[in-house]
Amino acid sequence: MSATATRDFEEFLEAHLGQELLRFTTAGSVDDGKSTLIGRLLHDTKSVYEDQLAAVKKSRVNRAANGHVDLSLLTDGLKAEREQGITIDVAYRYFSTSRRKFIIADTPGHEQYTRNMATGASTADVAIVLIDAKAYLREGRLLPQSRRHTYIASLLGIPHVVAAVNKMDLVDYAESTFSSIRAEFVAFASQLGLKSVTVIPVSALEGDNVVTPSAKMAWYDGPTLLEFLETVPLATADTRGPLRFPVQLVLRPDANFRGFAGQVARGVLHQGDRVMALPSRRETTVRRIVTWDGDLSEASYPQSITVELDDEIDLSRGEMLIPAGSETQSSGLPEITRHFRSMVVWMHEEPLVVGRTYLAKHTTRSVRATVKAIRYRVDVSSLDHVQADHLAMNEIAEVELETNLPLFFDAYAESRTTGSLILIDGLTNATVGAAMIVGAVDTEGGQGSQAALVVVARRAELAERLRDALEARGQRAVLIDDSLITNDSLTSVVRALNLAGVTAITARELSTEALADIVRSTQAFAEGEVVVGDGFEDDEILRLSGVRI
Amino acid sequence: MTQTVALDSDTAISPARLNHLQALEAESIAILREAVAEFARPVMLYSIGKDSSVMLRLAQKAFYPGKIPFPLLHIDTSYKFPEMIAFRDAYTKEIGAELIVHRNEPAIAAGANPYTLGTQNCCGLLKTRSLLDGLAEGGFDAAFGGARRDEEKSRAKERVYSFRDSAGQWDPKNQRPELWSLYNSRLKKGESIRVFPLSNWTELDIWLYLYAEKIPIVPLYFATERPVIVRGSQLTLFFDGMKLLPGEEVRMEKVRMRSLGCHPCTGAMRSEADTLPKIIEELLTFRRSERENRAIDHDEEGSMEVKKREGYF
Ligand SMILES: Nc1nc2c(ncn2[C@@H]2O[C@H](COP(=O)(O)OP(=O)(O)O)[C@@H](O)[C@H]2O)c(=O)[nH]1
Ligand SMILES: [Mg+2]
Numbered sequence: 001m002s003a004t005a006t007r008d009f010e011e012f013l014e015a016h017l018g019q020e021l022l023r024f025t026t027a028g029s030v031d032d033g034k035s036t037l038i039g040r041l042l043h044d045t046k047s048v049y050e051d052q053l054a055a056v057k058k059s060r061v062n063r064a065a066n067g068h069v070d071l072s073l074l075t076d077g078l079k080a081e082r083e084q085g086i087t088i089d090v091a092y093r094y095f096s097t098s099r100r101k102f103i104i105a106d107t108p109g110h111e112q113y114t115r116n117m118a119t120g121a122s123t124a125d126v127a128i129v130l131i132d133a134k135a136y137l138r139e140g141r142l143l144p145q146s147r148r149h150t151y152i153a154s155l156l157g158i159p160h161v162v163a164a165v166n167k168m169d170l171v172d173y174a175e176s177t178f179s180s181i182r183a184e185f186v187a188f189a190s191q192l193g194l195k196s197v198t199v200i201p202v203s204a205l206e207g208d209n210v211v212t213p214s215a216k217m218a219w220y221d222g223p224t225l226l227e228f229l230e231t232v233p234l235a236t237a238d239t240r241g242p243l244r245f246p247v248q249l250v251l252r253p254d255a256n257f258r259g260f261a262g263q264v265a266r267g268v269l270h271q272g273d274r275v276m277a278l279p280s281r282r283e284t285t286v287r288r289i290v291t292w293d294g295d296l297s298e299a300s301y302p303q304s305i306t307v308e309l310d311d312e313i314d315l316s317r318g319e320m321l322i323p324a325g326s327e328t329q330s331s332g333l334p335e336i337t338r339h340f341r342s343m344v345v346w347m348h349e350e351p352l353v354v355g356r357t358y359l360a361k362h363t364t365r366s367v368r369a370t371v372k373a374i375r376y377r378v379d380v381s382s383l384d385h386v387q388a389d390h391l392a393m394n395e396i397a398e399v400e401l402e403t404n405l406p407l408f409f410d411a412y413a414e415s416r417t418t419g420s421l422i423l424i425d426g427l428t429n430a431t432v433g434a435a436m437i438v439g440a441v442d443t444e445g446g447q448g449s450q451a452a453l454v455v456v457a458r459r460a461e462l463a464e465r466l467r468d469a470l471e472a473r474g475q476r477a478v479l480i481d482d483s484l485i486t487n488d489s490l491t492s493v494v495r496a497l498n499l500a501g502v503t504a505i506t507a508r509e510l511s512t513e514a515l516a517d518i519v520r521s522t523q524a525f526a527e528g529e530v531v532v533g534d535g536f537e538d539d540e541i542l543r544l545s546g547v548r549i
Numbered sequence: 550m551t552q553t554v555a556l557d558s559d560t561a562i563s564p565a566r567l568n569h570l571q572a573l574e575a576e577s578i579a580i581l582r583e584a585v586a587e588f589a590r591p592v593m594l595y596s597i598g599k600d601s602s603v604m605l606r607l608a609q610k611a612f613y614p615g616k617i618p619f620p621l622l623h624i625d626t627s628y629k630f631p632e633m634i635a636f637r638d639a640y641t642k643e644i645g646a647e648l649i650v651h652r653n654e655p656a657i658a659a660g661a662n663p664y665t666l667g668t669q670n671c672c673g674l675l676k677t678r679s680l681l682d683g684l685a686e687g688g689f690d691a692a693f694g695g696a697r698r699d700e701e702k703s704r705a706k707e708r709v710y711s712f713r714d715s716a717g718q719w720d721p722k723n724q725r726p727e728l729w730s731l732y733n734s735r736l737k738k739g740e741s742i743r744v745f746p747l748s749n750w751t752e753l754d755i756w757l758y759l760y761a762e763k764i765p766i767v768p769l770y771f772a773t774e775r776p777v778i779v780r781g782s783q784l785t786l787f788f789d790g791m792k793l794l795p796g797e798e799v800r801m802e803k804v805r806m807r808s809l810g811c812h813p814c815t816g817a818m819r820s821e822a823d824t825l826p827k828i829i830e831e832l833l834t835f836r837r838s839e840r841e842n843r844a845i846d847h848d849e850e851g852s853m854e855v856k857k858r859e860g861y862f
Binding site: 092291416417422429 | 568574583611729
């Protein structure tokens, strides 16, 4: 390369390295043309390699009309998909233009695969909902699947929704058809509370308004789909809120270094900041923000960093750093509770039933979550709330969950990272549900209530009776008999329960040191609130545990 | 990432949106840490190629200032280029990583080769079988792989945590839904997870990152005069000890490798690109995908999916 060519190229590299990343997902009914649209985007942005295109051209299957190359074959990767001409599973695609890099989640429209739409939507900045203009004329209204998917897009908090009115070639590129669809879609979207909605007329097959402006729709003066994707402002909400730093891992390479590794889930962290650890509520100062590339003076969502603190406070995986001085929600405290409401998308053949306990993963924390109630199910066509005692696959409901340990969360509307959790079936290990937290059900007494720790070594039955006795008196109590809670994490668990005003009861045998460790690290326990119950009667233990009888 | 203008510390610490490489890096590091926190015995599949080199650097970053807390596993088919083996041994030693090399010795001794067995069967024995054995021998419940979703159509369907049954097999129609960055690591005895931290990286991202980070890679990626032979439709590198087939002759050409596999099945390409910027520039003008010069992937339509179902990564 000549000197100028090298300089030009380095400029290009710089520009390319500075690009933003935009994630979008497609949704719509089956055969609306999602796969064809993505194929068209890839093809017209020159993101398809010759050999890939050649393979598509010589494929035995071709469902495209008018002798067109079937561009949907570029994304439908599984054998069954090519043979049946449908998309079974989320496929991820990548392309970039001179302005942005894009990650596409191409999701299937079949009703039984709605869970995959939620999967693709969970990380998307933009949702493209396809609407088949021809099918609209036939039915005279939006198809139920289009409504369902728009609703899921709103439920999963996708910042921007764009409706691509497709197959305009089949309706003579008529403005009137587009206008009625736009009116109905915008009305539906505002009913859902969507804030940013755009409607664009396209033909994925012919390429109109996908990458190049359409000559056949001179009446349309808005952006092409690609222009929209290249210029839509990206949300920065997650970098603005109060700090949330869930600890993933404690790094202890040697005796001199103890760092807390994790990804900033929300907000900004500076070197020198005062921070509070949850659940211990101990405050300390950020000594360093350590990375392989050198220390940082600040780090924000979604950077992966390692934090070194000034004091030797207890902090482990599943716990969280938040701003110091957080006393209330408005001053930066997340919700700390075991009992909350959330919108659940059910993803498994075996239904969700009230009373069942699942495993839940929330940030870096794994807990058990029991379904206390289904408040209502959402009929996604009418958006009506209907009564339900179970949830079948692809159904959506507001559900009350109770976890065995308190979670530290924000409402999903505030933070997609600290407001989301997945539900796992503890027997099959399948991921069965996705939950977006709405808010706490009620507070469990909060701080300063009569939380205690009761240890009745090797007396499991007594432990259970104690729990029942406390609950009968309206106190919150939890039995720590769960294999998920190792003795190593016991201190952290008891502390979290204590913070939420919940008495912890265990029949485990604890060494004196372990017990001392718990008591020391849990400032909130006053004298008499820790009871080791060898040789005591039930009532005596209850009395000693600081619980008024 | 401090070496380049766009990635200098000013940008790295600004609360504005990260640029795309920083965003990908942050995501990959989080995946590596999450798996180390949740699995009992993870291992990293190290193929010596460019993707492995990026993955290895990300692992160094994820656990810094500590060491990489898991071993690297290289599945050696005995058909790897000598430069690859030399690079592997020197580089892993330099960074202080623990390296395990696994070979399907019985199959190698029996003379397994792609010419008499066909590429699919040969790969089945020397790669897939060997990988499954290597994982079982080490008792690993999670294996990091450098596969990217943009490589091939069936890979585009992969989860970040890809569940494998107790025979190491993948069921594409029955994958666990994966939402947000909440990964389900629950396993029963004998089951395992392949973890793909580079899922969202493209080939271009990999090259840009190698450049920005100054990561060493096997010299075979850079064009230089090398002895080659034409075998079938493929330009094959010649090296000492290689048997020529009737009619073949060795000649010198300026070539490089776009991806590194086994020498009988990985073709070289004519190229002038002898630096990373030149490779990136060449890539941008390429009209062919990187796996095209691998014999195995296009034996038949959907062959990668078949291999993956059997346990290939
Ligand atoms: N006439 C016409 N046909 C289209 C258009 N877009 C897609 N199709 C056809 O509609 C059918 C379904 O497309 P596909 O992309 O597989 O839909 P998906 O199920 O939403 O992914 C195929 O036969 C396509 O060729 C379009 O803009 N115009
Ligand atoms: Mg499709």
